Amino acid sequence: MCTTGQGPNDPGTGPGDEMSFEASFSALLEDDVDDLYENAPYGYVSTLLDGKIAKANTTLLTWLGHRREEMVGRMRFTDLLTVGGKLYHETHFAPLLRMQGEINGIALELKAADGTRLPVLVTSTMKTGADGEPLLIRTTLVDARDRRAYERELLRARQEAEAAREQAERDRTRLQSVLATLQQSLLPPSLPAVPGLDAAAHYHTASPDHLGGDFYDLFTLGDGRWGFFLGDVCGKGPEAAAVTSLTRYTLRAAALHNADPVAVLGILNTTLHEKYTGGDARYCTVIFGILTPRSDGFDVSLASGGHPPVLVMRADGTVGYLPTPGGCLVGALPEARFTAVTTALEPGDTLLLYTDGLTEARTGDDGGRYGDDALHVFATHLAPATPIAAITAVTELLHGFGDGLDDDTAVLSLGVPSVTPVEEPS
Known part of the structure; x- marks a missing residue:
């Protein structure tokens, strides 16, 4: 018959065996604790209250290249520190430890036997007796070489990023300077002096990082007549x-x-x-006109290619748009239809030509645009006005749009001086 369990002669785990296992495990545990202290991944040192080293583990001795008999009972904790570390220990570390009983994660540098330096993070705890009086100081030191290398790498990365940012800013500044120079090359450096005519202009660049496509000019045709134009090329950048x-x-x-x-x-x-x-495909909108002098002003003949109409401010204060019907975008079609219109500029009269950056400026959070009607009202309050006064007022208007002005804007004003001085707006 088969039986279960242990016979009297079978090996097993009786009470004696259990005691033997516990004794063996206890001895093994004691050995393991000692080994853990000596060969821990951290340095351990115990010092008396005067700082003299009473105990140090093998890890710390290995780090610093000292023999145990050289350090224990002979050296003080501050002897392990660099000059700067000693100063910090005396003025900050030790006083805080005495007041608080412990201090955590302080970065110091140890000085090895060969003179090399070892960055560590130091944590110290004051051990007290049953009566609360301090007995000794236990200190744990964590090798911070990897952390120091990380911090150096982080600093290097930050310095490189800052240098790259500064270089990018310098490049952007140079680019803006080049673009500004190119932009000026597309505009007349100044308007010519035309006998019997006042002229003024303004160019607003929406972004210094892009070349705009707006343009204007006033030039002689050599026989007493003068040509003028103002327009807007589609797009931005070098192509425009x-x-x-x-x-x-x-x-x-x-x-x-x-x-x-x-x-x-x-x-x-x-x-x-x-x-x-x-x-x-590339095209533009443009108004082109010719000024023909007469005794008391100029006859004006002009045509528009898809451009906003000219605003006329008369000497008597009336304001109106000069219709230019039938004007197609210039360059969009092989055959385009344009129609000429004429008007006269008499003393006190002023023409205002502008690109659509003015009337399409955003004036509110709802995306609303300034528009032709608002410009007409603006000019009505302004008229009569000289070209300089008109350009000054429009320039202030453009600045008032702030971020709402997201397109380049060119403005050209031509007028015949009034026989009686026109009162400039305050």
């Missing part, structure tokens, strides 16, 4: 600048050979369409 340059020189050249504004715009339309036929 190239179109602007081509447009300006084409208008100037065409006007020297043709007195008809419609014909001049026709030549520009053909030039742009042939130049930019294909996927990269």
Whole structure:
């Protein structure tokens, strides 16, 4: 018959065996605790209240290259520190430890036997007796070489990032300077002095980081007549600048050979369409006009290619837009229809030409635009006004839009001086 359990002669775990196991495990545990202290990943040191080292583990001795008999009973904790560490220990570390009974995670440097330095994080605790009196100081030291290397790497990364940021800022400044120079090359450096005519202009750049496509000019045709234009090329950047340059020189050249504004715009339309036929279509809006002097002012003949109408401020204070119907975008179609209109500038009269950055400025959080009606009201309160007064007022208006003005804006004003001085707005 089969039986279960242990027979009297079978090996087992009786009471004697259990006692033997516990004794063996206890001895093993004691050995393990001693080994853990001696070979811990941290340095351990116990000092008397005067700082003399009473005990140090093998890890710390290995770090510093000292023999136990050199350190224990002979050296003080501060002997392990660098000069700066000693000063900090005496002025901050030791006083705080006496007051608080412990101090945690203080960064110090140990000085090894060979003179090398070891960065550590130091935590010290005051051991007290049953009566509360301090007996000794227990200190744990954590190797901070990896942390120091990390901090150096972090500092290096921050310095590189700052240097890159500063370089980017310098590059941006240089780019803005170049763009400003290029932008100025697309505009007349100053308006010429025209006998019997006052003229003023303003150019607002929405962003110093981009080339704008707005342009204007006033130039002589050599026979007493004067040509003028103002326009806006689609897009921004170098491509728009190239179109602007081509447009300006084409208008100037065409006007020297043709007195008809419609014909001049026709030549520009053909030039742009042939130049930019294909996927990269380029076009512009523009008003072109010719001033012909007379005894008391100028006759004005002009045509528009898809551009906002000219605003006319009369000497008697009336204000109105000069309609230019039938004006197509210049360069968009192979054949474009333009219509000429005429008006007269008499003493006290002023023309105001502008690009759509003015009327399309955002005026509220709802995305509303300034618009033609608001500009008409603005001009009504302004008229009559000289060209300089008109440009000054519009410049202040543009500045008042703040971030709402997100497009470049060019403004050109032409007027005949009044026989009686016009009172400038305050």
